Amino acid sequence: MSSTVLFRRGRVIDPRNGVDGVRDVLVRDGKVAEVSEAPLPVPQGAEVVEANGKWVVPGFIDLHVHLREPGEEGKETVLTGCRAAVAGGFTAVVAMPNTKVVNDNGMVTELVLSRARAANLCHVYPAGAITKGLKGEEMAEMGELVSAGCVAITDDGRPVMNAALMRRALQYSTQFDVPIMVHEEDLTLSAGGAMHEGPTSTRLGLRGIPASAEVAMVARDLVLLEETGARLHLAHVSCEGSVRLIREAKRRGLRVTSEVTPHHLILDDRAVGDYDTHAKMAPPLRSNRDVEALREAIADGTVEAIATDHAPHGVLDKLVEFEKGINGIIGLETAFSLTMELVHAGALTAKRAVELLTHGPAKAFGLPGGHLAPGAPADVTVVAPEEEWTVDAHRFYSRSRNTPFHGRKQKGRVVQTWVGGRKVFENGQVGPSKESR
């Protein structure tokens, strides 16, 4: 059984270690063994990956996915979600706790982890709930969640409206040094809203969600963060005002990190078009000006991660009146190529794009991986940056199809995904080969 792999002559982009150039990467026993500018000899029995013209980068890490298991296995399972992940070049995903049953206790955490072990594709890091049942009333047992394997604590999908409870949760979390991840939405400001408040919502006659619904909560939580000295991670930041506050908080040394989704970087509220529920999400797609601000923020380091908020839903959840449509779109299998749109457009350097998908998220949550120094886990993604393809949702590995990008032409494609030195995806095919199991 081969446990040695040589990636030959690819453009290795490893932002954490300052590498961007043609290298050979040797992987042995699940770890990176050597990264060399000079061509390496092929060790006996090694599998050789000819990566000429391709990028060899650390496996992508997604801080924000919904795997829907337990409870909504018709939309996604840990297994189908992991398949979608590796097909999208992700070698690690953080699984949100808003499942049915909620991951607010160690039993559910263990269930998710055991499903992930059975899937045996990529790393799955569960996130546990801040409050029991995501009700925003009582704190969940954070200590148990962390010791069971949760890497972050979040009520994602909903905000913690009670400021005193939020303050306590931040305080309490400092003993475990886990990030508290927040979905920032003041529910009194967003109430009844179906999309971003702006000219498009006016034209369509839909109740708008003002940017202040997010920005006001970001402001509140940064104030609480400063008092408590905790770690705060802002999920799916969507507007200019939030970015401005984050920038200022970082300047003052607060421990705040954040993420932006590919769709908030690519689409604005006009994508709702003719009441397209595939453009319905929380936070909503914002104005073009917000999109510009987000693009600047990922480029200049204000925001450290691109995360998908992969949110699988069934056909019937979207084939309804716009106001009734469920929020969210899937993203694992389109994230890389959408990020490449920004690179091809000159809005992002290749190195920064890779950093946002690898070292940035790894560092934010303190996860292993995200780089290719000798000794690092051999989580490797090989991409063809110029390869053109068209998004076909029917060919997704995800169990759901809810994407506004179906039919969109893309440039940049994931060719191979390796986890722990084992190939789990190649040329459109997912799955560990039988020999390597």
Add this chain to the structure above:
Amino acid sequence: MRHLLGIEGWRRDELEALLDRAKAHLPGGPDTTHVLRGRVVANLFFEDSTRTRTSFHMAAKGLGASVMNWTQTGSSVSKGETLLDTARNIEATGVAAIVMRHKSSGAPHLVAKHVRCAVINAGDGTHEHPSQALLDAFTLRRRWGSLDGRTVLILGDIMHSRVARSNLLCLKALGARVVLCAPPTLTPPGLEAMGAEVTHNLDAVLPQADAVMCLRLQLERQTENFLPSLREYSRLFGLNAAREERMKEGAVVMHPGPINRGVEIAPAVADGPRSVILEQVSNGVAVRRAILEVCAS
């Protein structure tokens, strides 16, 4: 066959052709009972309505169609059927057109994408109410001949008004200047981009108007904190007798109904010499006949 989902998407010449056609459907016009003979028009009303539903009913009958009246109360929707299933089932019975009212903006657009018959929007949420805008424009055209250079003031709860949106688009398309007047809390963003002028000062703009179109104020806007009180609303934005006196000579007062007498409009103004409110209702039937003729035949 074509849909009427909103005024948006219709060109000026198309709107004018439709309004010209409506003239032939005024009382005393030629017999039109053959136009839709043997066809069925379905009235799908997911939300209460008296005048629009009755008006479409009368219009369809006047064209010789049979009318299927469907209301949400007691229907399969209360058993959990989706909007699309309801619409597809109605279509499958062989209707030529679905006239639809729904509380969700965009609901008729969803249906139109999935049925083959014509879909006519009779009011969707806070989005559009195209037949109302057409009958309003028809009423003003009969009076003025052309809307070019005229100023129409739309007054009241712009934010929640589908009548305001459709009228803005329709009146602008036909050459009028449109001024919208409402409290800031009921003025959504982006109206200027749709071609409107926006003001919060009724008294400043009132003397410029050739027509004042009052909108119905939903009384719950006060409890939702859009307004401090109905009394204050009425004082700042109500069309009362004193204001009526300051209107331009010959300027008319309109209202899509139903009226909250004494809130957005004083009873004496609603029934006064400037009022064309009942004329709007009568014209509604002729305009809706023209709409059905264009969409369902």
